[in-house]
Amino acid sequence: MAVVFEKTRGLTDVQTHYCPGCTHGIVHRLVAESLEELGVLDDTIGVAPVGCSVLAYKYFNCDMHEAAHGRAPAVATGIKRVHPDKFVFTYQGDGDLASIGTAEIVHAAHRGEKISTIFINNAIYGMTGGQMAPTTLVGQKATTAPYGRDEAHAGRPIRMAEMLATIHGAKFVERVAVNTPANVRKAKKAIKRCFETQINGEGFGIVEVLSTCPTNWGYTPEEALKWLEENMIPYYPLGNFRTPEEVE
Amino acid sequence: MAKVLMKGNEAIGAAAIEAGCKYFFGYPITPQSELPEYMAREMPKINGVFLQAESEIAAINMVYGAAGAGARVMTSSSSPGISLKQEGISYIAGAELPCLIVNIMRGGPGLGSIQPSQTDYFQATRGGGNGDYRLVVLAPANVQELVDLIIEGFDIADQYRNPVMILGDGMIGQMMEPVEFKKPKKRELPEKDWATTGTKGKRKPNIINSLYLAAEELEEHNKRLQEKYKAIKENEVKVESYNIEDADIVVAAYGTTSRIAKTAISQLEKEGYKVGLIRPISLWPFPYEEFNKISDKCKGVLTIEMNTGQMVDDVKIAVNGRFPVYFYGRTGGMVPTPNEIAEKVKESMEVKSNGCSI
Numbered sequence: 047m048a049v050v051f052e053k054t055r056g057l058t059d060v061q062t063h064y065c066p067g068c069t070h071g072i073v074h075r076l077v078a079e080s081l082e083e084l085g086v087l088d089d090t091i092g093v094a095p096v097g098c099s100v101l102a103y104k105y106f107n108c109d110m111h112e113a114a115h116g117r118a119p120a121v122a123t124g125i126k127r128v129h130p131d132k133f134v135f136t137y138q139g140d141g142d143l144a145s146i147g148t149a150e151i152v153h154a155a156h157r158g159e160k161i162s163t164i165f166i167n168n169a170i171y172g173m174t175g176g177q178m179a180p181t182t183l184v185g186q187k188a189t190t191a192p193y194g195r196d197e198a199h200a201g202r203p204i205r206m207a208e209m210l211a212t213i214h215g216a217k218f219v220e221r222v223a224v225n226t227p228a229n230v231r232k233a234k235k236a237i238k239r240c241f242e243t244q245i246n247g248e249g250f251g252i253v254e255v256l257s258t259c260p261t262n263w264g265y266t267p268e269e270a271l272k273w274l275e276e277n278m279i280p281y282y283p284l285g286n287f288r289t290p291e292e293v294e
Numbered sequence: 295m296a297k298v299l300m301k302g303n304e305a306i307g308a309a310a311i312e313a314g315c316k317y318f319f320g321y322p323i324t325p326q327s328e329l330p331e332y333m334a335r336e337m338p339k340i341n342g343v344f345l346q347a348e349s350e351i352a353a354i355n356m357v358y359g360a361a362g363a364g365a366r367v368m369t370s371s372s373s374p375g376i377s378l379k380q381e382g383i384s385y386i387a388g389a390e391l392p393c394l395i396v397n398i399m400r401g402g403p404g405l406g407s408i409q410p411s412q413t414d415y416f417q418a419t420r421g422g423g424n425g426d427y428r429l430v431v432l433a434p435a436n437v438q439e440l441v442d443l444i445i446e447g448f449d450i451a452d453q454y455r456n457p458v459m460i461l462g463d464g465m466i467g468q469m470m471e472p473v474e475f476k477k478p479k480k481r482e483l484p485e486k487d488w489a490t491t492g493t494k495g496k497r498k499p500n501i502i503n504s505l506y507l508a509a510e511e512l513e514e515h516n517k518r519l520q521e522k523y524k525a526i527k528e529n530e531v532k533v534e535s536y537n538i539e540d541a542d543i544v545v546a547a548y549g550t551t552s553r554i555a556k557t558a559i560s561q562l563e564k565e566g567y568k569v570g571l572i573r574p575i576s577l578w579p580f581p582y583e584e585f586n587k588i589s590d591k592c593k594g595v596l597t598i599e600m601n602t603g604q605m606v607d608d609v610k611i612a613v614n615g616r617f618p619v620y621f622y623g624r625t626g627g628m629v630p631t632p633n634e635i636a637e638k639v640k641e642s643m644e645v646k647s648n649g650c651s652i
């Protein structure tokens with residue numbers, strides 16, 4: 047019988063703990079498939095964050111290192127400097143990367159560290175129960191912004207892809223979403239191109255993935271996808287901000 | 295090998311390279327900046343990596359990554375920077391990774407001063423980070439011992455898969471002394487088959503981690519850590535002592551303070567006093583048992599530190615009520631003089647019974 051579909055070897059058989067409809071799972075699969083298709087899976091070391099994807103080290107079928115909250119890019123730097131011939135990636139949420147770990151991500155990019163980062167922007171702190179993230183939209187409610195994010199009080203949500211694209215060492219920067227099949231396909235393409243940036247020795251790469259958190263947003267999975275499209279994409283435009291070819 | 299004259303901070307770098315350390319991640323801070331500067335010069339020559347991180351937090355997390363990847367790796371800093379490293383140190387201890395951390399202490403709290411001090415004894419020996427963990431803490435008193443402990447420290451770290459801290463003060467970092475690089479005693483070092491090196495499709499993934507969500511599992515993990523710490527306590531105590539079986543009073547001091555105490559003791563001996571010395575070299579594990587060797591006729595133990603009294607707690611545990619325990623300390627970068635110490639020794643001997651023990 048012809049095999050028409052097989053689960054990627056990039057994921058283990060461990061059942062994930064993600065909530066129904068959470069898009070973390072989709073992104074895991076895209077990352078795992080990309081590692082396998084690019085032929086680097088067996089030479090990969092992944093760095094897991096602190097956040098809902100804290101257990102990512104159980105799901106990716108490669109060597110994994112669990113970092114402290116926000117420090118994944120520094121941990122990845124240590125690994126990559128020891129094993130420059132290995133493929134090293136970090137997988138981080140928006141609290142992890144855009145709040146507590148801003149220094150680490152900015153300076154990994156700034157050094158042109160040859161690592162790749164998958165950045166899950168779900169506009170919320172998922173794991174700790176729905177607190178405000180730096181990426182939470184103005185007016186969006188969170189448990190620590192019960193009246194909705196007030197710009198005068200908490201500022202506007204931070205656009206990490208745009209900010210990182212201003213850094214010379216960041217050679218691949220793209221924002222994607224995983225709310226429709228078409229966008230999922232684009233996300234996969236971006237992830238592969240980002241990974242190739244490392245494989246080709248070109249420098250730091252990051253893909254920001256607009257993602258859903260139905261549980262803490264208080265929506266059904268379907269409503270959450272719609273909310274992402276109607277609210278997140280207008281503020282966080284999709285597209286490529288940097289490819290290696292553009293950086294002289 | 296012939297002796298070479300080296301400054302403490304640079305000797306640390308030379309000893310680390312001698313021990314096969316090829317990775318250094320750090321951030322500048324006085325009074326240890328000569329060490330990262332030395333590494334920046336020397337590491338490229340041996341195909342090693344010196345990387346100036348964006349902060350001490352990043353530096354220790356780079357060490358965490360590199361240690362997980364199987365490398366001999368180190369970082370160094372001074373007190374305020376070591377405070378920032380505590381998060382990473384706790385993770386490294388939890389994930390049971392070997393590495394070497396150097397703290398060339400300066401006065402505190404806060405920004406404190408850049409002068410020598412021994413103010414981080416509690417932080418080093420009790421664990422400044424969260425959780426029930428221990429570092430092996432080694433406190434050299436001269437540059438040769440500094441070199442020896444750096445070289446042996448890497449082996450201890452590898453043997454037990456545990457971070458090792460070298461605790462020095464600003465004086466030892468700046469001191470110039472002749473040193474010789476000697477091979478440490480031979481140890482059986484385990485294979486690093488747990489390291490993240492890529493599976494090559496030949497083995498199950500290796501995972502570096504300190505998270506145990508199930509209470510039973512974390513308790514098991516903590517019990518295993520305690521077993522390891524017990525073995526370290528049994529095997530790795532280092533102490534120098536002098537005349538304690540026959541002393542009327544014993545001085546306890548470590549690091550450069552112990553050198554000043556030694557000068558005071560020889561002065562006192564000339565005056566006819568019988569003064570012993572216990573110099574802990576490993577601050578953790580602490581040489582508690584050494585204090586049992588002090589003769590019953592001893593009138594007390596005087597602890598001298600460049601802080602307001604930290605090791606004195608361990609001395610009291612060790613003495614366990616057998617003698618009064620006295621303390622004398624200078625802080626803020628003030629260094630006790632031999633005369634001051636000699637005076638304190640005499641004062642302590644005059645105190646009747648438990649009178650003014652602290």
Ligand SMILES: Cc1ncc(C[n+]2csc(CCOP(=O)(O)OP(=O)(O)O)c2C)c(N)n1
Binds near residue numbers: 096143172174
């Ligand atoms: C030093 C530290 N501070 C705070 C926390 C608690 N904490 C765990 S996850 C998290 C936020 C995670 O949010 P995010 O990175 O957006 O990931 P998500 O769960 O949304 O995927 C926080 C604050 C921690 N573990 N460590």
Ligand code: SF4
Binds near residue numbers: 063069168172258259
């Ligand atoms: S809390 Fe949100 S981000 Fe976390 S698993 Fe559930 S849906 Fe996903």
Ligand SMILES: [Mg+2]
Binds near residue numbers: 097168
């Ligand atoms: Mg989030």
